Amino acid sequence: MQRLSLQTKAFLTLTILLAVMMMMFIGFSRVGLQRGLGPYVAEIELARMDWLVYRLQDVYQQNGSWTVLKENPALWRAVRRPLMNLQPETLGNRPTNRLQHSGMAPQPSANESPVTQLAPPPEPPPPSASPALASDGLARRLALLDADQTLIAGAPALPGSARTPLKDDAGRTIGYLIMNPPEGLEREADKAFLEKQLGFVLGTGAAGLLLALLLSVWLAHRWLRPIGVLMSGAKSLASGQLQTRIPEQTDSEEFSRLIHTFNDMAQQLDSMETSRRQWIGDMAHELRTPLTAMRAEIEAVQDGVRHFDAHTAERLHRQLMRLIQLVGDLRESVDSASIAPAKMEPMLPMLQLKEAIVALQTRFEQAGVSIELREPREWALAAHAPRVLGNAQQLHRVFLNLIENSLRYTDSGGRLQIACSVHTDRAGRTGDQFLVVFDDTKPGVSLQELPHLFERLYRTESSRQRATGDLGGSGLGLAICRSIVQAHGGQIDAAQSPLGGLRITLTLALMEK
Structure with a gap:
């Protein structure tokens, strides 16, 4: 047996409810007439x-x-x-x-x-x-x-x-x-009067029932039609048609909000699917680059074009490490639990930042991009250096990713400026937050792209690419940084830099001295 639709169920429910109410109305009317007719007759007779x-x-x-x-x-x-x-x-x-x-x-x-x-x-x-x-x-x-x-x-x-x-x-x-009222309505006139009144009640009730049924049909169609449209839209989404949208209703505020929410959900799913496909394509390209280089090196050695020596081994090792890094970024971005610090302890964040700068200094010089670190002079003494509760390895990873991100997307001849400070309020009192601001030069990021920079599957447009033709990272570095910073109870934000590029602001909670 075919299952009934929601509209049919609503109509049958209303019909049964109205029929029961009609039967109750007729029954109570009959009892009321029978009980009320005797006292009424007594009143007339006594008058x-x-x-x-x-x-x-x-x-x-x-x-x-x-x-x-x-x-x-x-x-x-x-x-x-x-x-x-x-x-x-x-x-x-x-x-x-x-x-x-x-x-x-x-x-x-x-x-x-x-x-x-x-x-x-x-x-x-x-x-x-x-x-x-x-x-x-x-x-x-x-x-x-x-x-x-x-x-x-x-x-x-x-x-x-x-x-x-x-x-x-x-x-x-x-x-x-x-x-006293008569004991029973024995006379034919009394019975005829009662039957006439009951017939009038029955006819009126039948007319009211018919009108109510017609009204229930119209209401069921009017109220439940948007639900049927939503069901059809949900089926379309489930089948993969993420471009499905439902015209919003203007006569019902509740259904309008429901349909608006459905359309927003469909829009987000469509955007996520588009981003996923774009990210898969970018990841395939990123993985293909080191694999292609490794294949060319190996085939050259097999064909005798190139001998396997220390330089060949170094090139293969560099491409292999690149491949390992991409796979590691992908795994860590998917499993957010692996990004959480395993152990939190007091540490000096400036030491991790300086180690990251030293590790990438050579690459900055090769790319023709200068790097500058600004910090208060009193921080040179360990006793005055800011301390935070965190994981040194994970914070070192954050600083490396942020600095490498600027290196990858800054034009040759540009610069990266890193400013460190302790947050102070408007009254000039020392606060409890450690701030690191990364500012680089052109190219910049549009205002529309800023809210999406820390999304796992997002990559900037081609204007934020290196002039060398390198497509940059996998689009996972900033997402990993955000997960680590949030695990430390901090905050990371992106904005347009006064230098023409991108500004990244990292905030961590300071330990009480």
Whole structure:
């Protein structure tokens, strides 16, 4: 089975989530309607029974309490019948206008007994009365509570019941008329109303689900399309197409930054690959030069053109040492751990610098390049010479590489100036850093090349080559110097020299005296 794409997964996830939410919405709506419809119906029914409220208030006014209803259940049944008249003698000794308004009969004759008389009313009941009160079960759901919420008559109050306060002429609450919700929606009208509302909820939810699905399709395509483009770009990079670039998005800041980062990464990989190929070509040329010279010497001896003597052996040895140096530089540049000093101890860096100058003095004279060392006079005494914590062999290697770099890339007739000092701050106090500045004459290095001089695979342009046609070193010397200096806790930087060439500044931490 073919694996689903990220966009398809996002769409299916949103679809399932929306469908579950829709089902939950319909389920909760159905439960809410079923539970809320009963109390709502009770509220409507109770609002249509103002006549009963007036009757109960009159009963309380005539008797001064609810005792007559509590002790006489027949009177409670008679009060809640809208088509019946109550004789005032039964309710008390004070007739009221409210009883007459409710359709109650006038005073009975002398030969009638003082009990509740039930007779047809002389006029129709109020329009708000419900003729079906006794037949539809409403009477069984009515209840009367006193002001303290104590049951006087009727069924106990249920959750969701509707209530209307009963008040006396002074406006004080004397009780509550309660209408309990129906136990079930048994009537066809109630069921039809519920089904109609659920159908409306279902239709609205389906329309919302469809709209949400369409929106999810658009959002999934809009949001995840850049991810697909990034995946395609990553595959292109993995296949070796380092020139791959992705157009940056303008409508999404997050994706724009992501694509910009991807393009930067691709640019760096492309630059590194270009530098690697260039370095491999340069290394092949460097290795080919001593090998070609050695081959020519050996073939000349084999053909009898030249005899093998001390001069031939010296030339072969020189080319062999050159080859060994190239291989050593390559190995040390790749394995940075081998550059780290094996042992750190107090030492005099000026001694290592002077030994490196002496070792290369003859080659400077042969190339026609002068070398000059500047140092404070007091350093001539060992007691005043600066001391650093380092490895003498490794620092000697750094000084040799830096001096030879100037020798290799300085035109004949030029000069190398080496200035040594102790760093001082603006207040003139002695600092804790030993500085060595190497300045040589033309040719120089462009500003664009300066940040790359200490990269392992970088070599300068042809303008920084010797006039003798020598292509110089392997492009590893300055990278090795930087690794050694950093292992000593120091710093090395490159800049354009005031003499027209290159300035190398080396900084090492001084030991406390």
